[in-house]
């Protein structure tokens with residue numbers, strides 16, 4: 001029988017939970033163990049877990065018995081449609097089979113030069129020797145990398161800019177609705193939701209036009225859009241424009257904020273750990289001498305990968321996920337009734353004393369051999385068949401960004417703490433850093 005946090009306890013802490021639910025989660029895990037129930041009143045409850053075995057059970061071994069909760073399959077789907085991230089069951093499987101090949105490592109290699117170009121352009125916006133908020137810069141960079149990988153965008157900067165504004169606005173509106181459910185009706189009445197949905201229609205119209213132009217074009221771009229247009233279902237048919245637009249909006253949403261969060265937390269941690277930053281710089285200086293091709297360079301940037309992996313352990317951008325049991329199930333002694341919603345805290349699993357020595361410490365060497373050795377309790381990209389389709393894409397992009405930053409600059413900070421904002425993703429709160437050019441570095 002699971003221990004339960006009462007509805008009274010939830011109400012008493014409502015203000016704090018709204019601001020940052022993580023201390024409430026931690027307190028209750030410490031008090032009630034790795035899995036407990038939270039009573040949400042009116043007959044509703046959610047089970048919280050930081051049991052890595054239960055997480056794998058739901059995401060991997062018994063994944064067919066667990067669907068995404070209405071938070072993703074309904075609320076998020078209202079803005080970005082029904083596709084990879086938001087669909088369940090057969091529809092999800094059909095889309096995953098179709099889209100997966102476009103994210104295969106070999107295909108991604110074709111995107112590397114486009115990604116590198118955008119990254120270099122965006123990083124040029126960093127002023128020397130001044131304190132700047134790095135998050136907005138990384139947010140633009142991450143959006144543009146996905147957009148350029150999809151559309152190779154030449155001459156459509158305005159359209160891409162508008163798509164970014166709309167994607168970001170839809171996410172903000174959804175956060176408001178979720179975090180302040182009692183104001184939900186107000187957001188409908190005062191037009192906030194209507195405006196966001198109207199903008200979404202505009203985004204769909206822009207994408208429709210871009211897709212139609214590409215369908216008519218004789219040129220090959222070898223970008224993600226070409227790959228998605230060429231993809232065929234088992235019966236030989238292709239995606240219609242509506243489905244393609246859903247999937248593109250999903251790639252924008254799933255690949256944008258998560259990546260910008262990790263690309264902010266990693267330099268912040270490096271700024272606070274100068275010795276680790278120096279080790280990274282040395283790895284890069286040595287690799288430069290080898291004059292490798294871009295892909296080979298990424299693959300050999302092992303310490304960079306370890307730093308990013310360790311940053312995502314401490315600050316997983318997707319810090320939780322949830323599933324609903326669609327039939328009764330059992331995990332060890334735990335009976336899981338049909339309809340139970342279970343929230344998995346990746347944040348807590350990544351800091352669990354059973355799995356990590358000194359979990360609060362930033363120590364990239366934990367990942368020195370291979371991240372696979374932690375695969376049973378390390379889930380930055382989820383696990384099982386619904387694991388992030390963009391994990392390689394994201395790792396390549398992040399390695400290129402961090403390599404470029406550390407090779408050119410010494411990154412510094414005035415603070416030894418990192419403040420967080422847990423919203424749909426785990427975002428940094430404040431991201432001031434200063435970038436000091438390294439002397440005698442050829443770039």
Ligand code: HEM
Pocket residue numbers: 084085086096146250251254255256258259262316317318321322379380381382383385386387388389390391393394
């Ligand atoms: C650091 C960056 C990223 C992180 C931490 C991340 C994390 C995750 C996680 C944890 C999931 C699984 C969610 C669940 O099971 O409930 C997921 C799914 C997904 N991610 Fe990512 N992601 C990142 C970047 C990307 C990028 C760059 C793309 C695409 C360009 C992408 C596209 C997707 C899609 C489409 C799904 C849904 C897959 C499915 O359900 O089949 N992600 N991501």
